[in-house]
Amino acid sequence: MIGTPFSRRTVLKAAAGAAGIAVLAACGKDGGSTSTTGGVLNVWGGVPAESGPNAMIEAFQKQYPDIKVTYTRYVNDDQGKLKLDTSLQGGVPIDVFFSYDNPTLGKRVQAGLTVDLTDRVKNDSDLAQFGADVSPAANLVYDGKLYSVPAQKAPTLIFANDTMLSEAGVTIPDGWDINEYREVAKKLSKAGTVFGTFSAPPIHRYTLGPDYYYSEDGKSSSFSDPVWRQYFELALAMQEEGSALPRRTIISEKLQTFSHGPLLTGRVALLPAQVFVLRYISDLEEFPHGFKVRALPNPVPVKGQEFWNDGPIGDHISISAKSKQQDTAWTFVKFWMNNSNLMTKGGRLPSILDPSKRSQTIADLLGPERDKLYDVASFEKVIFGTEYKFPIDTITTASNQVDTIYKKLYDQVLLGQITVDQMVTQATKEADDAIKAAG
Amino acid sequence: MSAGTFPAGADGRTGDTRKRRRVAGQSGHVGWLFLAPNLVGFLSFTLLPLLTAIAIAFTSWNVVSGYAGITFVGLANFAEALGDGALWGAVGRTLLYASIGVSASMMGGLGLALLLNRDIAGRTLLRVLFFLPHVVTSVAIGLVWLLLLNPDSGPVNAGLRALGADTPPDWLVSQTWGLPSLVMIAVWSAVGYNAVIYLSALQAVPVDLYEAAAIDGAGAFRRFTTVTWPALMPTTTFLAITMTIGQSQGFGLIAFLTQGGPGESTTTLSYYMYQQGFQFYRFGYAAAVGMISFVGVLLLTAFFWRFQKGRGLYT
Incomplete structure (x- = not known):
């Protein structure tokens, strides 16, 4: 056998065979079989x-x-x-x-x-x-x-630094609206060091509810709805007056997914967020802090009307x-x-x-150090005291594209790079095009 | 010469020739065996994915639907991509990112190499320090620069404020400064590598050429332009090609630091492709963008190759 050189064709065949075996082996490694036997x-x-x-x-x-x-x-x-x-x-x-x-x-x-x-x-x-x-x-x-x-x-709710609320002598009115929220945020702010809120609460989502990116028939976007403009104007105004953390800071410190950070370091007093934030508040090792957190309900866009929770x-x-x-x-x-x-x-x-297990659920949710870290009663009241309407989205046409378009323009408008008018026009055009293209 | 003088062998070939062929056959056999791991790797992990990507570029496919969901769409993806303003915007930003990044890091690398080629104190330590960014992961580099360029609390803006700048740039969160910031970071991380490559080339330049030039009365600048620069041309071509390919595919820093934003100000071709594929699940379209990018880089490489060929730098 020695002395028979490989021809190029032979080598290529061998390589292709080896590649085939490698591919099959890779499939096998991932569990090419679909059976899940043996219980x-x-x-x-x-x-x-x-x-x-x-x-x-x-x-x-x-x-x-x-x-x-x-x-x-x-x-x-x-x-x-x-x-x-x-x-x-x-x-x-x-x-x-x-x-x-x-x-x-x-x-x-x-x-x-x-x-x-x-x-x-x-x-x-x-x-x-x-x-x-x-x-x-x-x-x-x-x-x-x-x-x-x-x-x-x-549900989403507002997580509040209880010490800051007490020190500022702030009382939260029942069924507070977005204007009252803004006033409280202003009172809690200290120029350049403490911002009243992490961000303006999403009143567009509270108002539009399910499929809030889309028009009623789902064939175009909803960015021309006045509530979008209202939301952006509110967010810009709060940022400018120093009652909301600037978007610039949020992006540069990558706080979009770590919004609990500023609350637990005392940089913001109010944080609109989902309940998963509790696991960070309870983690004193990673996020040491010496104040209690109180739960507040989301503010309503207009008093006396029923709105959606964005949870x-x-x-x-x-x-x-x-x-x-x-x-x-x-x-x-x-x-x-x-x-x-x-x-x-x-x-x-x-x-x-089971309604009878609500107190136990709150206890489990807030953890063993709940009395030290939380105003426990406020959490039970806010989480279970209201029958929330949860928005359930049903339209998925180009939803990832529309979401990306929105987030891109959201940053641009809050960074002062485009105006609210430009945002609304551009979002409508780009989202409508994406929805149309996706059919 | 009589027939009797031929050694035994039906084909009239000598025993030595057969031996040589046998040895050659053996060495060819062994050679292929040595090549096999690399060849199999190349076929499986480079050629096969490349051919698959080319095939996918002509389809509409969201991966989730499996092979059954693949629909042949002909040139539709290419037509859409070439008619899409977003793609051309990304091409423009990629060209800017790559051209400034490549030229600045090469000039910086050459400057550093000339400096390190001198007999200065701590030369070895400096070489290691300058090369260090090249071996650090882009996430670690990104993290450090994220802190340095923080518009409010970063030391860079603190320094600029101390120097009297009232409104220093917002760097990575600015639509104007986002791309220049990324270029700056890319240059910083590549300059050390370029310096090391240039340095090795500098040390290979014969000293007698400099001596002869000096005897002819050439000053430092003249010696650089007539001796050093021509001698460095092959290295410059090599770096220009590899850096252009690398920079035009730059992705890690952008994905970690800006995700293509603010707006689309740092969305380069690679990030655009990633977004279309992995966020929007448009793998056919993303593959078509990849092919367009491939052709672009190929043309640039061919240009550099052609440029050096006329000058006889590589044979």
Whole structure:
């Protein structure tokens, strides 16, 4: 054999073969098989295992000892979402997975990656409240069908530095409106060192509710609605008078996703946010602070009228269409939904909650040092004292593009690079074009 | 010469020739084996993805829908891209980013190399220090510059205020200064690498050329233009090509520091492509933009190659 040189063709064939083997091996490594045999249930979610999922799985396995659950955490950013999508598509054994927003779930539904849960939800006494025909909508519905159930239903609220409120002698009126909010923010501000609020509350979302980027028929954008102009004028005015943290600072310090930072370092007194912020407030090691945090309701755009809360229904649980054990997966989904209180320690409010367990839920949510860190009663009052209307978006046409257009122009207008008029004109044109192009 | 003088061998070839061919065959065999890991890697991770990207560019595909969701759209993605103002804006910013970044980092690198080529104290330490940014990840570099360029509390603006500037730039959060800031950071991180490459080239220039030039009465500037610069031409061409390719694909710093903003002021071609693919799930369109970018970089590389070829720098 020695002495027979390889021809180029032979080498190329060998290389192509090797590449083929490598590709197949790579598929095998990712679990090319779609079967999930042996009573192992594979669950993919975005919440760190230690922030609730481990406790949930432990409780599940205690009740169902013959089912083993493996939890894989994916990071819910662009790359992480794509990783889950390709894994679902490529046959990685996944039985149950979580989606955290409507457009992402919508794509998965459209691609046939999720099991139709409509009948299962309808026939389950605990979950029927999330049915496809429930009014007002309590779940994401696609062409009259359901492909997920929401494990979380959390209102947004205003987190306030209690010491600053007391020192400024501020009393928050019941049912306060946006003008009163602005006045309080002004009183709490100290030139250049303390800003009354992190940002102006999103009155456009409070007013427009679901699908707030879109017109009624979903065929164009809503940026020409006067409430957008009103919101931007308010945000600019508050920034200029020093009662709201400048957008420039938020961008340069990358505070968009770490809005709790300025509250816990005493740079802002009021923070409009979702309840997940509680996990940072309770973390004295990472965010040491010596004041209590009080919960305040969102201000209303106009007194006496009913508005939307901008909090989400979230943590949408779905079953993979490729799962070979869909009944077992459904057992797990139901268990998770009925025991979502196990996730409260991670700052997530369960969507199914026994009213008698509200105090316990608040205690779990605020953690063992709640009396030191929080005005506990205010949280119970704000979170459970009102029946909130949660906006459930149903339109997904070019939603990522429209969201990107909005965020780009939002920054530009608050950085003073374009006027509100320009923002409204440009947002309308660009978003309408994107919606039209996406059909 | 009689037939009897031929050694045994039906084909009339000598035993030595066969041996040589056998040895050559063996070494060819071994050579291919040595090449195989790289070849397989190239085929699997470069050529195959490249061909796949070319194929995807002619489709509409959102990945989530799997292979079944691939729709052939012909040249529609290219037509859309070439008629899209956003793409041309990104092309313009990429050209600006790459051209200033490449030329400034090369000039800076050359200046540093000339300095470090002298017999100065702490030369080795300085070489290491200047090369350091090249081996640091772009996230770490970005983090440091984010703090330095903070418009309110950053030391750069504190310094400018101390010097009397009332309204120093907002740097990365400014539509005007965003791209120049990124160019500045890119130059800072590349200049050390260029300096090291230039330095090695400088040390290869024969000393007697300088001596001869000096004897002919050439001053320092004349010696640079007639001896140093021509000798550095191959290195300059090499750096121009590799830096242009690298800078025009620059992504890490932009993704970490500005995400293409404020507005679209720092959206380069690479970031635009990422946005279309990974945020909007328009992989067919993103692949088409990638192909356009590929052709652009190829043309630039060909230009540099042609430029040096006439001067006989590489053969």
